[in-house]
Amino acid sequence: MLFHMRRAAVAQAMGTGVMVLFSAPVAYRNRDVEHEYRQDSDFYYLTGFDEPESAAVLLADEGRGRLVMFVRPRHPERDVWDGRRVGVEGARELHGADEAFPIQELNNRLPELLRGRRRLFHRLGRYRDRDDLILWAIDTVRARGRSPYLWPTEIVDPEPILHEMRWRKDEGEVRAMQRAADVTCEGHLAAMRRARPGGYEYEVDAALREAFRRLGSERCAYPPIVGAGANGTTLHYRANSGPLRDGDLLLVDAGAEVAYYASDVTRTFPINGRFSPDQRAAYEVVLAAQEAAIARCVPGSSIEDVHAAAVELLVVGMVRLGLLRGEPQKLIEEGAYRRYFMHRTSHYLGMDVHDVGAYFIDQKPRLMEPGVVLTVEPGLYISPQDEDAPPGLRGLGIRIEDDVLITPAGPRVLTAEIPRKIEDVEAACR
Numbered sequence: 001m002l003f004h005m006r007r008a009a010v011a012q013a014m015g016t017g018v019m020v021l022f023s024a025p026v027a028y029r030n031r032d033v034e035h036e037y038r039q040d041s042d043f044y045y046l047t048g049f050d051e052p053e054s055a056a057v058l059l060a061d062e063g064r065g066r067l068v069m070f071v072r073p074r075h076p077e078r079d080v081w082d083g084r085r086v087g088v089e090g091a092r093e094l095h096g097a098d099e100a101f102p103i104q105e106l107n108n109r110l111p112e113l114l115r116g117r118r119r120l121f122h123r124l125g126r127y128r129d130r131d132d133l134i135l136w137a138i139d140t141v142r143a144r145g146r147s148p149y150l151w152p153t154e155i156v157d158p159e160p161i162l163h164e165m166r167w168r169k170d171e172g173e174v175r176a177m178q179r180a181a182d183v184t185c186e187g188h189l190a191a192m193r194r195a196r197p198g199g200y201e202y203e204v205d206a207a208l209r210e211a212f213r214r215l216g217s218e219r220c221a222y223p224p225i226v227g228a229g230a231n232g233t234t235l236h237y238r239a240n241s242g243p244l245r246d247g248d249l250l251l252v253d254a255g256a257e258v259a260y261y262a263s264d265v266t267r268t269f270p271i272n273g274r275f276s277p278d279q280r281a282a283y284e285v286v287l288a289a290q291e292a293a294i295a296r297c298v299p300g301s302s303i304e305d306v307h308a309a310a311v312e313l314l315v316v317g318m319v320r321l322g323l324l325r326g327e328p329q330k331l332i333e334e335g336a337y338r339r340y341f342m343h344r345t346s347h348y349l350g351m352d353v354h355d356v357g358a359y360f361i362d363q364k365p366r367l368m369e370p371g372v373v374l375t376v377e378p379g380l381y382i383s384p385q386d387e388d389a390p391p392g393l394r395g396l397g398i399r400i401e402d403d404v405l406i407t408p409a410g411p412r413v414l415t416a417e418i419p420r421k422i423e424d425v426e427a428a429c430r
């Protein structure tokens with residue numbers, strides 16, 4: 001079983017020690033209304049368990065692992081209100097716990113689980129109440145005076161082990177990410193069909209969400225950005241409330257989450273279905289930069305290399321469009337392009353939309369390997385108030401973003417089905 005194999009690999013990496021992971025806390029929206037619950041990615045990665053108020057204790061002895069889970073017990077009365085819980089029995093039978101207890105017993109049992117183990121893997125600082133519990137448990141073991149037992153004297157961050165594993169996606173994870181990409185494709189096609197002059201950004205937002213949910217996505221991987229005209233130049237625009245005007249572009253940044261894996265895609269298209277000559281010229285610059293950057297998504301190159309490839313073509317394009325003047329190489333060195341392209345080209349993608357994994361090792365850019373998934377998302381953002389920019393380009397916000405898997409044979413674009421070339425985008429908008 002998948003989660004069992006992952007735990008075995010983690011136990012192997014731990015050697016001898018104990019790892020304590022906690023479920024994501026419930027967040028309240030207002031008064032007694034909760035935000036939609038979404039399990040912590042590390043916790044889910046090792047347990048496949050999606051309920052709140054739970055903890056997983058992984059005991060490793062010379063590389064052999066044993067899982068103790070603490071979960072909300074079955075409760076016939078609560079089940080009527082909240083639905084059926086997996087319960088202590090389910091934690092054992094469905095989730096492969098070697099032992100399982102009600103979460104209420106965590107405090108009493110934790111010292112005993114730490115006893116005799118020098119290394120404790122716990123992420124300090126994320127949730128202070130959990131830090132308190134861990135420190136109390138260590139102190140409780142230590143306080144037993146002349147006890148012949150060891151207690152944890154080393155607190156180790158579990159993230160390097162877990163995130164190193166999550167950084168490289170295995171075949172099953174790649175399949176899940178492809179499903180998320182396919183659902184996202186349908187959402188973007190629906191957005192292109194829905195947008196029309198006289199409409200509103202929220203109608204397009206609704207079309208995206210409708211497609212995602214209809215195709216089985218649990219939720220958006222992040223709040224969609226639907227920005228028309230100059231709203232597309234606001235990088236984290238979230239209101240999605242503006243009007244769709246004839247002649248403007250619409251920037252849509254949205255991705256579905258499927259089975260805990262994210263997709264992250266941006267398309268920019270004309271609201272009336274036809275790019276104007278200025279829009280077309282600017283779009284071609286971003287598209288060429290993206291294609292050059294995707295070509296660098298191969299084993300042995302770094303995310304810095306991918307970024308450099310995008311920046312190079314963006315700057316050449318900025319000069320051609322009349323946004324910048326000067327020698328491209330010099331403009332790159334001076335960072336002059338940041339006025340129109342102010343973010344990075346890529347981030348890792350996986351269970352988290354900004355996924356885990358080190359970007360640098362010993363302060364040097366890390367080289368990518370097969371199984372790594374990253375976004376490639378160059379953009380061009382020209383403020384409507386930019387009086388140095390040619391008038392026809394002011395207020396344009398263009399980003400093209402795809403999800404790319406590194407394979408031994410080169411880049412595989414998981415989101416390749418979503419129209420990207422000008423004629424394909426125009427056809428999808430009709």
Ligand code: CA
Pocket residue numbers: 253254264265266401
């Ligand atoms: Ca994005």
